[in-house]
């Protein structure tokens with residue numbers, strides 16, 4: 001395909017990582033960036049994430065073949081309105097990166113219909129607790145879902161062209177209706193986030209009267225609440241733009257909690273057993289076990305003795321694999337599979353890790 005000019009507005013974690021991913025397969029493309037603050041703008045220039053950068057949103061828009069809005073959701077909608085008044089290239093492709101899609105797609109159709117532009121919503125479904133251009137990572141979207149939400153401004157060629165431009169992300173591309181995207185993500189992402197924060201709030205309040213609460217909180221509690229550390233601004237804007245779907249999940253969950261409470265009151269042990277057994281079975285069937293799901297987590301758990309050279313020797317065995325995280329679960333060995341949890345980027349590396357650790361040590365390795 002011919003050389004293109006890509007304009008990315010918002011050089012944060014997502015915008016910066018998209019830029020790196022595009023450059024990976026298309027080093028000849030010119031990448032122009034906008035960032036409000038000069039901090040991330042300068043980092044983006046220093047790291048070669050963009051070729052040129054500006055602090056004026058309107059400056060590069062007329063030069064672009066593709067415009068990617070990677071700013072907070074409300075700002076994305078404000079920029080769609082601004083783009084409608086600019087003299088853009090004929091047939092320019094405009095897309096975004098927002099975590100919710102229905103309101104963005106509606107804004108695009110409201111402001112851009114009748115203009116000579118193409119628009120498709122995008123949601124690259126990977127992230128981290130880090131932000132800014134400093135955190136941009138070319139591997140961020142590998143194996144993650146990259147969701148397109150088509151609109152009345154999406155042509156037959158829009159998505160194939162974008163897929164080619166974004167091929168260096170190495171994502172799994174999927175098309176889905178914007179409202180359905182928001183319903184599904186309310187269940188698997190937005191509702192769990194508010195549940196995690198609610199659980200943290202409850203435990204912190206409880207700890208005031210029960211001082212051992214903080215000390216006893218271990219593996220299970222940590223896993224349930226990890227995402228409570230996410231950036232509050234982003235999550236507030238997600239809930240503000242997906243209210244009805246999230247409220248629906250809250251109402252549904254209230255009924256489920258009431259049902260379990262009734263079972264406990266009735267001392268119905270076999271029904272409670274069924275409840276837990278069902279949860280266990282459903283989780284095993286879910287895609288998170290097969291492909292890493294949204295967060296691309298491929299974990300192994302290694303039961304290792306408490307010796308200081310152990311981790312070093314395992315790292316030595318894993319030289320060359322795409323290890324993304326390592327965690328030592330020290331506090332509580334009862335409710336976890338092993339003490340050392342290692343996360344890989346893909347299934348191939350996880351399998352390789354298991355094989356080499358089992359071949360070279362007598363440690364028990366579990367894939368959860």
Ligand code: NAD
Pocket residue numbers: 010011012013014015035036037040070071072073075076097098099100123124125126127128130131132133234
């Ligand atoms: P970030 O904080 O790393 O970057 C946000 C960028 O937006 C920065 O460049 C910042 O300067 C700019 N910005 C913020 N407010 C602005 C304003 N009012 N006007 C102009 N620019 C402004 O955040 P991010 O994680 O890169 O998120 C960007 C978008 O990607 C959001 O819409 C978010 O919903 C979406 N997203 C985030 C994740 C994630 O996990 N972080 C995952 C998928 C999609």
